[in-house]
Amino acid sequence: MSKKTIDSSPISHLEDIFNVKNENIKTSSSDISLLTEIHEQKVIMDFQWIKDLKVLITSFSIDNYEYSFLTHHINKINNNLVIGTLKQNTNNKIVYRHSLPIVGHSTTEDIKTYLENILSEFNHLISVLMEKDKLIQESHSLVNQKIIGHA
Secondary structure (H helix, E strand, C coil): CCEECCCCCHHHHHHHHHCCCCCCCCCCCCEEEEEEEECCEEEEEEEEEECCCCEEEEEEEECCCCHHHHHHHHHHHHCCCCCCEEEECCCCCEEEEEEEECCCCEEHHHHHHHHHHHHHHHHHHHHHHHHHHHHHHHHHHHHHCCCCCCC
16 A cells, blocks of 8 residues: 655546556646546546645536436435535536545545545436436337327
8 A cells, every 4th residue: 555645646546546657747747537438428537636725626527418307307416415516517518526635645545445435426326317317218208109099
């Protein structure tokens, strides 16, 4: 388990966790972006270290959701959020954001545990949204079906 002082960015722990060390990037980099997939949706993971505030900002973004549907359901979900903030931009992008203050020493295990928790929360939120989306699509298809028969 590696211990690094707070002066070394938590981004270096994330680079270790995701095994994305790049010789061209300085070890004092303050942000990292990665692409992954959750529920067959492409997700952009952004991590930004704000050294002066000693805060790690984590953002997950998904594109291409119907705006009117999601703003309605996101408002319902936001009322129950404990960990982060879920928003939808006018360009149909859903963004889940969380800030983590880090004081003192951080270990790769600390950052890994945080990452597992925040990804689990995001995964749950997307599952809830997709389930509601599926239910609404099914109800729309039932309404639009015509019943043709003979008496």
